[in-house]
Each structure stands twice: as C-alpha cells, then as structure tokens.
Amino acid sequence: MSYILEMRGIRKSFGGLAALDGADLCVAAGEAHALLGINGAGKSTMIKILSGVYGRDAGEIRLRGEPVQIASPKDALACGISAVYQDPQMVESYTGYENIYLGNEGGRERMLAGVNRRRLRTMARELVARYPFDIDVEKPVYLMSSVEREIIAILRALSKECRVLVLDEPTSILTEKERHTLFAFIHTLKQSGVSIIYITHHLDEVAQVCDSFSVFRNGRSVCREAISGGAVDCGHIAELMLGERLSQLYPPRAGQPGRRVCLCAEGLTLDGRFENIAFEARCGEVLGIFGLVGSGIDELSKVLVGAIGESSGTLSKGGQPLKLASPAAAIRSGLYLVPGNRKTEGFLHNLSIAFNVTVVRLDKVVRRLGIVDRRLETSAAAALTEKLSIVTPTVQKKVNELSGGNQQKVVIAKGLFAEADAYIFCDPTVGVDVGAKSGIYEMIRTLAAKAAVVIISSEPEEVLGNADRVMVIYQGRVTLRKDATDTTLKEMLVHAIAREEVRAG
Amino acid sequence: MKRYLSDRLPVVLFALLFLAVVVTFQCLQPTFLSSANIVNMMQSVSTTVIAAIGLTFVIAIGRSDISFYMSCCFCGVLMAWLVSLGWHPVPAILCGVAAGAAWGSVSGFAVGKLKLPDIITTIAIGSIAFGLGYLFSDGAFIMQNFIEAKTHYLSQYLVLGIPLPVYVMAAVMVLSYYLLERSRFGRAFYAVGATEKAAYLSGVNVNRTIVLAYVICGTLASVAALIMTARQGYGNVKIGMNLLMPCFTAVYIGMSVFKRPCVVGTALGALLVTAIATGFTSINIPFYVSNLVTGFVLILAILLSKVVVREKQPRMAAKEAGRT
Helix, strand or coil, X not given: CCCCEEEEEEEEEECCEEEEEEEEEEECCCCEEEEECCCCCCHHHHHHHHCCCCCCCEEEEEECCEECCCCCHHHHHHCCEEEECCCCCCCCCCEHHHHHCCCCCCCHHHCCCCCCHHHHHHHHHHHHHHCCCCXXXXXXXXXXXXXXXXXXXXXXXXXXXXCEEEEECCCCCCCHHHHHHHHHHHHHHHHCCCEEEEECCCHHHHHHHCCEEEEEECCEEEEEXXXXXXXXXXXXXXXXXXXXXXXXXXXXCCCCCCCCEEEEEEEEEECCCEEEEEEEEECCCEEEEECCCXXXXXXXXXXXXXXXXXXXXXXXXXXXXXXXXXXXXXXXXCEEEECCCHHHHHCCCCCEHHHHHHHHHHHHHECHHHEECHHHHHHHHHHHHHHCCCCCCCCCCEHHHCCHHHHHXXXXXXXHHHCCCEEEEECCCCCCCHHHXXXXXXXXXXXXXXCEEEEEECCHHHHHHHCCEEEEEECCEEEEEEEHHHCCHHHHHHHHHCCHHHHHC | CHHHHHHHHHHHHHHHHHHHHHHHHXXXXXXXXXXXXXXXXXXXXXXXXXXXXXXXXXXXXXXXXXXXXXXXXXXXXXXXXXXXXXXXXXXXXXXXXXXXXXXXXXXXXXXXXXXXXXXXXXHHHHHHHHHHHHHHHCCCCECCCCCCCCCCHHHHCEECCXXXXXXXXXXXXXXXXXXXXXXXXXXXXXXXXXXXXXXHHCCCCHHHHHHHHHHHHHHHHHHHHHHHHHHHXXXXXXXXXXXXXXXXXXXXXXHHHHCCCCHHHHHHHHHHHHHHHHHHHHCCCCHHHHHHHHHHHHHHHHHHHHHHHHXXXXXXXXXXXXXX
16 A cells, blocks of 8 residues: 555654654555544654654655655645644634635735735635535634634645645534534545544544544554444554553552542533533542543543632532632632643742742741741741652752652642642643652552542553542543442543443443 | 852842942042932932832732833822812822722732733723823822922931931831732732742632732832822822833842842842932933933843743753653
C-alpha cells in the first residue's frame, strides 16, 4: 500500500524527557486515520511536529514518497498539511468566507487596495462546491453553530490546497446531532481524496469515520491496523493503549474497607459537562475516579470545592450538608482540592515555598494584629518540605525554580498544611518523574489513614494503582463502579472510551 | 554569600544612581541641597510617595489603575468647595478622602466584580470623576475661605521643623508596609498578582482583594491630592494631573530594585523621580524635559523589573511542552 504521508522513527525530547521515542505514522490517500493513545502517549507532539510547530530530533517525513523538510508551520502548509485544533479561534464578527481567507486575502500588491470581498465570496463558493456541504458562508461567525464553525475552520484549512488534514478532537464541543453532520462532511472530504488524521478519545467515533488507526503508547507507535466493517474491538484497543502491567510503585492498599463515610456526593450535575454523579468517600480509603480529558472530571473536581458555582446536586461531609460558595469555604470546612494544572492552579509564581504553603491557612502562622510570624512560617514550611522530601536549599526559594516533581510536592504540601479531613487530588502526578511519583503515592496513602481521599485522574494506572474503589466517567456519566481488586485497567479504559461497551459488560 | 551579594546588588546600584543624580544637580545648581529646597523636595516627595504606595497595591494584584490621578482631582475640588462653604478643614478633608475611597471602589467593582479590562475601564472611570470635578468647579479656582480656615496647614504646618505631609507619608508607609508585607491580608494581594486561579483555589477571596486594592489606591491618591491642594492654597481641578507618570515610575523603580512591588521600593523610586524633577526645575529646565527624562526612566525600570521574569520563561515553556 502506498501512503501519501509517512512519518518514520520520529524522536523528540523536552529537557531530557522523551515525548516521542521512535514513532511512526502513515496515512493513505483519501482515508481517515485515527490516532489513539492515552494522555501523554505523544499524540499531540507528533501532530505538532507534522504541522511544523516543533522541530524533530530524529526521523523522517515523506510525502508521496519524497522526503520533505518541515521546519515551520509555513513549510507544513506548503506541503499541504493543515491542522484544525479543538475549539478553533475565529474572528467572531467576520463572515464565514472572510474567516476562511483571513490573512490570505490576496497577493501582496493588494495590500493597500483593500479586500476584494466579491472575489473572496466567489472563491468560498467554489470551495464549498468542491467539497459539497450545506453551509452559508456569508453568515457572520458569531451566528454560527459549533459544527458550522468547525466546518469553516476545516474549509479554511482546505483553502490552502490541503492534502492531509489533522482534526484534533473535533467533536469535543459538538452535540450528538452536530457530530453526525461533521461525520457526513468528513466522508465528503475522503471522497475528494483528502487524507485525515483524526485524534479522539471516543472509539465509537473512530468506528464511524475512520478506515484505519494507529495506537501510541509512551512515545512510540505500537500498531497500525485497518478497520473493517465499521466496528472496532474496544478491548483490543484498550490493551494496545495500556501495554505493560501495573508498575511496582504503588503502596499497598487499605487492609479493610473504610468505616466512616466522610464525603458524600449525590446527583451532582453541571450542565453540558457531567450529570448525576454520586459517590461516597470513606475515611481510611482511597476512592479513584478515572476519566479521560474532556470527560468532565476536571470540572467535577472544581464543583466539589465550590470553584464552579452553577451546579446542582448535594454534597455532604461527615453527615453535614455542605453548601460551598468558594474554595475558601471548602478549606474552612476541611475539604481541600489539590488541583490538576499546577502551573495555573497549583502554585503561585515567583513566590517562595513558604508563601505558597502557608497561604491556604494563614491563621495558623499569625501572631496578634494579623501579622504573619515569619519564624513560625519558615519552620512550618521547612517541616513540610522535609516530610515530603522536597529538594530545595531553603523554603525561601521560589516554587517555579524547582523541578516539576518538587513543584507538585509543594502543591501537595499546601494541602497538608490546610489540615483537611477530605482531600481531592486531581491528576496528582502530571509531568512528575517516576521517583517523585512513588513518593507522592506513598503520601496519598498515608493521608488516607486519617482522611477521605479521592483521586481524580486521567491516567488509568494511577487510579487503579492507588484506589481501593474505582469509578469511571465517560462523557460526564459514571460508566463503571467497582472495587479496585475486582477490575482491570482494560475494563476501566474500555468504559472510559466508549459507552456501547457498558451494556455488553 | 554570593547569593546575598546578588540580592543586594540592585540596591547598591540604585544608591549609586541616586547619589549620581544628586551630585550632578548639586554641581549644576549649588542651591539644590539648600535647606529650603530640601523642605520643598520633602513636600513633593511625600505626595508622590503617598499616591505611589496606593498604586503599589494595584500593581501587586497584577492590575493597573489609570483612574487614581484623575479621580483624586475630584477629591481636591470637593474639599476646597466644602471649605469655601465655611466647613472646618478637618471634616472637609475627611469628605475628600471618603470621595477618593468611593472612586476607588467604583474602579474596584468594575475590575474585580464585573471583570472588565482594567486599563480601559479605569481610564473611563477616572475621566468621569475628572469630568464631574470639572463640571462642578467650572474649572475655576476655589479660594474662598481657604487660607482663613487654615486649610493650607495640611501642607505647611511644621512639627519639629518638618512639614506635616512628611508625617502623613511616614504613617502611610508604616501602615502600608505592615498591611501589604507583614500581615496575612497582604498575602492575598501578592497571591492574586502571582497566579490568580491558584490563589482562588487556595482560598483567597480574589474579588474582594481586587476591590480592596483599588479602594486603597483611590484613597491614598486623594490624600496626596488634598495635600497638594493645600500647598497650592486654592482648589483647582487639575491638581492631580501630574501624578500619573511619577507614581508608575516610582512603583516600577521599586520593582526593578526589589523584584516585586513593595512599599520601601516604591518610596525609593519616588525619591529618585522627585530628585530628577526638582533638579531639572532648579536648573531652570522646563517641566516637559523632566517628563521626558522620567519617561525614559520608567521604560528602563520596566525593562529591569522584567529581567528576572524573562530569564525563567524558556525553562517553563520547555516543561509545559514536555507534558503534552
């Protein structure tokens, strides 16, 4: 089989950490090829190399068999490669065709001549005629539905003589009906000979639109297979995505089930993100909630501590109903969230470890008149850095100057300083090296002896390895609920990538 | 030891720069360090320091305020008008300060609660305040009863040979230092300015902190405007119009020295800016040249205060990329 695009042996590392370690990606003309893998498998890096955003350390890219150099996004466009990212940005007040040709309105000689709208409109009509689709390109974008915007973004890519089109989670903000509209358009594109690389976490979509798929795992491509008969074997793909078995870095589980229910959620709903989520977190054990990016787990963690207001449902702690208006209120009632994105949510930039740790409970280090006792502050922060073995010369060091693992430990130290009796950890080890990871897991297990702990994560291993009980969320709904000892990674992942399997299993 | 030196280096550089400025002007104009000019400079420094410390709170939360220098004009006119009605200066001053706090809270509400963009919104609010003050005074000087009521004492009254504004400045500095840099409440300002979302999730009341910063800025600017009005001897709506540049320059000089907005840094910055401005005046160079120089100083200070941040960016970017 001859491929239009071949990427072979691609390597790329960031600061010593290999994101891609010899990955292949091949696409035939006129096919839709799904790129699958759990978070951190290297999908995004691969696409960024293809579209010229990153350079590659090693490997080659061939187009129609000819090796090509892609050093910048401009080179990629010249080769006929375009990418449409999630939730594409557009000029809201411009019409569809103006957005299609934005920045591409005409030759340089026309710079001062103004934009020839009539010409753009004709060009846009011809483009739509080439890829037939019922869309009014003269409508301003702010009046368009999500799927129409998506199609304008795709047309924009196609207007540059695109042969290979990358769609990065194109359905993430679309409704069920809009999805089918988009799929119909993708079929039209395939018939016109455009090749599509389709990135998604939803296997049912793969079965509907794609002809073949590649699975990435730990920076390598593990397989390339064809899809026949419009069906995919979820279990098989889940196995490919997971690879090795549980590594040995998880501390032993709790001996017996937790006795006292500490945190209890019922019917939690946030419009458009998740629906009717219920769980009980008991003191003395770890509850793991697994869902892939976009499944609603990040929003769930925010709703639990009152950082997102417009939700419904009830939350209670130790039998008392909780009405949380803000994270401040959550901290006061002994509920603490260790947030997922440490750079924007976890720690305060350009401020010291001591500042970061104590900011959650300043009342603990205050003398009279609200003056912070710096000696008390320093000793409290120093005790925590020692407890979590944070590597730093002093607690006055700024957190952003630490390594990723140590930064994450500071974020956790904040939680410990808050002395809560219910903790929610959201993706607690993103971008953390293996050594620091096991330290963090030990810490979480120790914490669970005295408090209720919920780990919300998009890494299935992390959830299964740490939790006593497991819950899986797909598209905002609970699809699996089991004891950790009764389930497997494969079962969890199957429930996190497609809902069809729920009925079967 | 090495770290200690590298931390202190900017302070030493600042001291040398300040000394150079003073010595230069002293050579050009021997009366520069005369006791009369020093008292004059102290008065001028005190108002800049007071207003600039208010601005320090807003810069600390990572925002800007372009309203304070216009809204404080309203406050000066209000005080002069109340005095002209026959009020005692003390309640008139209190009303002026209250007006400053009120305008600050308007800006704070707009930026903190309504989440409007800070610069444009505060320009608009400041213009409204200034416009109201202008309409109200009709642009005229309000001088009835001003000297008779001894309103000018606010600027000229000497205690132990030192003018009253210097004491006000000292009080503002001490209180602000404790509030911003030592108390638990001050932590909130820096936290919001550092990483807003992380501050919110750490239990900081972000909206309240933003509102408070603008209220403090408006209040302290009004105090400065009232002192300047008293010094002038009549109410004039344009009283605060020259505060904007020196205040921003003072805060950014402070940041380039201490790598964060802080009270002492701002005060030092104000000292340097005032020395430059009065120095130029003392050698009879028109004010717009000193504005021009201050402009250059501000740009330089912004560059210096950003150096630290820029050094760290590439490493962070690499780490972020590694996560995808």
